[in-house]
Amino acid sequence: MLSKPKADGQDFMNEVATIGRIDHVNVVGLVGYCVEGTKCALVYDFMPNGSLDKYISTSQEGSPLLSWQRKYDIILGVARGIGYLHRGCDVRILHFDIKPHNILLDENFIPKISDFGLAKLYPTYKSIVTLTAARGTIGYVAPELISRSIGAISYKADVYSFGMLLTEMLDLKRNEVANEENSSQYFPYYICDKFNKGKEIVMDEEANDDEKKMARKLSLVALWCIQTNPIQRPSMSKVVEMLEGEVEVLQVPPQPLQSQPIVHQIMGSSMTFSSDSIALLDNYSVEVDIHAD
Secondary structure, eight states: OEEHHHHTTHHHHHHHHHHTTOOOTTBOOEEEEEEETTEEEEEEOOOTTOBGGGGSSBOTTSOBSSOHHHHHHHHHHHHHHHHHHHHTSSEEEEOSOOSGGGEEEOTTOOEEEOOOTTOEEEETTOOEEEESSOOSBTTTSOGGGTOTTTOOBSTHHHHHHHHHHHHHHTTOOGGGGGGSSOTTSOHHHHHHHHHHTTOOOSOOTTOOHHHHHHHHHHHHHHHHHTOSSGGGSOOHHHHHHHHHSOGGGOOOOOOOOSSOOHHHHHHOTTOOTTOOOBOOOTTOOEEEEOOOO
16 A cells, blocks of 8 residues: 555556556456555455565475475566566566565465566657666666666666576575675675586575476576676576576576675665665666667
């Protein structure tokens, strides 16, 4: 529920307009909406299994809350849903806030992308748009949303956020770095470096060979998605193709930068990538290239 004075009704109407255009198995269905005085409410299909963030960690007994097959099915479903938003509608939809909290799970654990309050809709013929504020959640926001010097902002911002979500699904968590000798090492570089050295990716010790192969595939896809340079990231249609293909044909992506993203330099040393706060930088204007591959 939103308060119109607080949000000026924009987030609410943005979500209504966005969801109303969408019909996909991996995007939450809007049942209706209500406006009464200063209160606005969106009504969605009920998702009995809640949001994905509840299933990221392990149980109290130390066992995974999701099987490897279920993790894969959820990841593939989210990828298909984002791909639909980018290329399957009559308009292009950039979500700008892909994260576990915004992935809902139905009774069969089919993932549904939700929360379109930060989404932007663009006509298919329009390629350049100006944003007045960076948007997204710290820890998932693409670096080019903070610094124009990194590259043009496009649908690749959602690809980056998906990649960071994927690393969490694989238990490649950012606090893993804190247990290492060099805790200041940039998280994606740490994971890629560990991967290239042939070390075991953090995962269930009881995983069988097929599950280890699946973990390798998902790790490679994640590393491609979180490349600092947006040009090097695949489109979501390519991500789906990679997920559905054989791991043997996947190449190891380029090593990411060792330094932390520009977001730390701009927003101060107190900013951490584990925060769930929304990053909104006022008076920050960027050109958005929404062309898809």
